[in-house]
Amino acid sequence: MVKEMEETAEDQAEPSRSSKLWRFRGMLVSSATKFRRNLNDSNNVNNGSDEAAAAPTLPQDPPPPLVQPRPGGLLSRTENVKSRGTKIAPAPAPAKEVPPPVRKIPTDMDMMKEKFAKLLLGEDMSGRGNGVSSALALSNAITNLAASAYGEMKKLEPMAPDTKVKWRKEIDWLLSVTDSIVEFVAVTQNKEDGTTFEVMATRQRNDLHVNIPALRKLDTMLLDCLDNFKEPHEFFYGSKDGEKAQRSDDKWWIPVPRVPPNGLSENNRKWLQHQKDSVNQVLKAAMAINAQVLNEMEIPEAYIDSLPKNGRVSLGDAIYKTITEDFFDPDCLLSSLDLSSEHKIVELKNKIEASVVIWKRKMNAKDNKWGSAVSTEKREILEDRAETVLLILKHRFPGTPQSDLDITKIESNKDVGHAVLESYSRILETLAFTVLSRIEDVMSADAQARGSATAEKTKSIKVSDKVAVAKEETEQQQRETEGKTTNDENADA
Secondary structure (H helix, E strand, O other): OHHHHHHHHHHHHHHHHHHHHHHHHHHHHHHHHHHHHHHHHHHHHHOOOOOOOOOOOOOOOOOOOOOOOOOOOOOOHHHHHHHOOOOOOOOOOOOOOOOOOOOOOOOHHHHHHHHHHHHHOOOOOOOOOOOOOHHHHHHHHHHHHHHHHOOOOOOOOOOOHHHHHHHHHHHHHHHHHHHHOEEEEEEEEEOOOOOEEEEEEEEEOHHHHHHHHHHHHHHHHHHHHHHHHHOOOOOEEOOOHHHOOOOOOOOOOOOOEEOOOOOOOHHHHHHHHHHHHHHHHHHHHHHHHHHHHHHHOOOOHHHHHOOOOOHHHHHOHHHHHHHOOOOOOHHHHHHOOOOOOHHHHHHHHHHHHHHHHHHHHHHHOOOHHHOOOOOHHHHHHHHHHHHHHHHHHHHHOOOOOOOHHHHHHHHHOOOHHHHHHHHHHHHHHHHHHHHHHHHHHHHHHHHHHHHHHHHHHHHHHHHHHHHHHHHHHHHHHHHHHHHHHHHHHHHHO
């Protein structure tokens, strides 16, 4: 045991002795290095002095590698690291420039998919199922497309080419839905042996088959009419700021057309009248199709429940008394009412339509609410008179907003075919009325210019007549004076 303890003590002392030897060796090396440097310095100063005593030969460290300094006198971090003999990682290669992503232009197919996706979701892109019906979504899509294409038409000018292309392309997409609305019809086919037989085949529904091509024709006529105004004509439009004070109606933002001082020429006036007649035909045809489609739509039960119990309450005592008279004149009735604003016109339409619905329900007598002791013949007469007044209102004021009954029918409609026909005919009716109003503005400016020219001409004629009369009176006075002077001279002689 004593021996093992001694060996353990010797093992522990060996590291301490080795560490002391290494420190002593380092001290000798540093002192030898200093002595060598001092000896070299003294030899360089004295030039030929005796050589110093030989220093003890000791191992020397290898000299550091030579590093060329930079022009600035400082070594870079990499060169300092290299001078110390440390390995460094190579510099990373410069990153390649990534080109910006190329924006993909959506194709017609992508745009059509996006549009029909919105229609299938009922204009509710959140996915919560709160969208409207397919019919109402399609009706809103056609209305919004027309608003973006036509907007507020302020002048008689052609549609922009890109806007025209967009309108025709997207309206074809929306109208293509009607190709799938079909009905079964009997078709005759012939066999090889000459016998004939009938089979049931599908065909586009009859109202769509008739009205869609007619509406497309009306649309083309309106675009062609607008294209006719691309050539320079005698009328023009001035600056907007200088015309606000001249326009007396509420549409102050619409520019006022200008014509020559003497008005339009005879040829230009006839051409403008021809354009007005063409647009008026389009307006009447679109109004007829729209009225037919609205009449075929079912009346919502919510609208029926909101009506009063009789038509007299809806119309009022004054109008009801006029309609029930023996000798009824619709023009006399309209002339006695205040129709100075669109709000009053729409209010009158709402009253008349409500009374018509009430009388029809009472004639059918579907429930006790609409039962009455009044004869059916009298109710038919009242209904006919009310519808006559309503028709005159629609044709006399074509640009008025829709009535409550029409709005309720459109919102509650579930028939996609009716929705397409109603919205397409409505926007064509609105566009035709707008074009007709702009043409009438030009014709009104022409009439005003011609009236002013005629007044100036009449005024100039009156002035010239007065000048001629005054000149004749002056000459007469001169003749009388000369005659009086002659008589006086003769009397003196």
